[in-house]
Amino acid sequence: MQVIHTIKQLREVILACKEAGKKIAFVPTMGNLHAGHLQLVSLAQTKAEIMVCSIFVNPLQFGDGEDFDKYPKTLKDDTRQLQLLGCDIVFAPSVDEMYPGSFNAGSDAGKAGVMQSQIVVPGISDILEGASRPGHFTGVATVVGKLFNMVQPDLAVFGEKDYQQLLVIKRFVNELCFPVEILSHPIVREENGLAMSSRNGYLNTEQKQQAAALYQTLQSVAQKLQSGSQDYPQLEQEAVKQLQQAGFKPDYIQIRNTDLSQPTSDSKQLVILAAAWLGNTRLIDNIQLSLQS
Numbered sequence: 001m002q003v004i005h006t007i008k009q010l011r012e013v014i015l016a017c018k019e020a021g022k023k024i025a026f027v028p029t030m031g032n033l034h035a036g037h038l039q040l041v042s043l044a045q046t047k048a049e050i051m052v053c054s055i056f057v058n059p060l061q062f063g064d065g066e067d068f069d070k071y072p073k074t075l076k077d078d079t080r081q082l083q084l085l086g087c088d089i090v091f092a093p094s095v096d097e098m099y100p101g102s103f104n105a106g107s108d109a110g111k112a113g114v115m116q117s118q119i120v121v122p123g124i125s126d127i128l129e130g131a132s133r134p135g136h137f138t139g140v141a142t143v144v145g146k147l148f149n150m151v152q153p154d155l156a157v158f159g160e161k162d163y164q165q166l167l168v169i170k171r172f173v174n175e176l177c178f179p180v181e182i183l184s185h186p187i188v189r190e191e192n193g194l195a196m197s198s199r200n201g202y203l204n205t206e207q208k209q210q211a212a213a214l215y216q217t218l219q220s221v222a223q224k225l226q227s228g229s230q231d232y233p234q235l236e237q238e239a240v241k242q243l244q245q246a247g248f249k250p251d252y253i254q255i256r257n258t259d260l261s262q263p264t265s266d267s268k269q270l271v272i273l274a275a276a277w278l279g280n281t282r283l284i285d286n287i288q289l290s291l292q293s
């Protein structure tokens with residue numbers, strides 16, 4: 001397995017793979033890998049001959065006051081896990097390699113950005129996560145677009161945990177004609193139902209138990225929808241209360257069509273999305289469900 005830090009070296013290695021006619025699969029991550037990430041890599045490996053995983057904590061997608069500075073960086077352990085899985089290439093660039101001159105040491109993430117060109121996907125980027133984290137999806141789409149241009153993958157795998165992110169990526173890939181097939185992987189959970197996340201490391205042992213209530217709340221909304229309830233605002237309000245009782249500060253909990261439009265009484269393919277604070281940690285989760293017609 002090669003661990004590469006520069007775009008120049010990555011391009012040389014990718015060119016050699018392309019010349020050899022090898023199909024390339026790609027999983028972008030921010031590192032601090034857990035079983036969720038690793039399952040994405042395993043899925044990607046079944047689809048191509050060369051597996052590339054990137055590890056880059058992208059300052060462009062963090063807002064002021066968010067956790068960019070404290071986001072866990074565990075490159076050594078991450079590369080060890082990827083090696084064990086049989087990954088071929090790890091691309092772990094520095095911030096300066098990705099955004100030359102844009103983010104100077106000591107500046108707040110997102111503030112000093114001088115990137116003139118960005119990938120903006122209006123509409124879908126402005127609701128739910130995007131409403132709570134303005135600019136977040138522009139940061140995500142821009143870095144993913146840059147990484148696609150560097151890695152030139154045939155396919156890339158993203159997790160359904162970041163449901164809205166997946167839609168944003170599919171949208172710009174389609175509209176801007178990136179020649180990359182986008183695949184998704186279901187949410188990987190802890191035994192108690194908590195969706196795996198690098199941010200779970202911020203939780204103490206007690207909070208980790210408490211955090212299971214986020215998934216339980218989504219499940220209880222899903223059950224009520226399955227039993228025919230269609231008063232979406234009422235269900236959302238009940239869910240907010242349930243989360244508050246479990247010690248969360250809910251940011252949003254919303255029932256949407258799978259394209260994130262507002263559901264009607266005819267809607268059958270739904271997704272319930274939630275974001276909530278547990279102490280200083282912001283967790284997100286979602287459940288997709290199909291109602292019987």
Ligand code: AMP
Pocket residue numbers: 028029030031036037040157158159160161162185186187188189195196197198
């Ligand atoms: P991150 O490192 O958090 O940016 O995540 C990298 C990729 O892994 C994204 O496509 C995430 O959606 C995906 N991912 C993170 N956690 C999970 C999980 N628990 N289950 C499935 N995919 C995940």
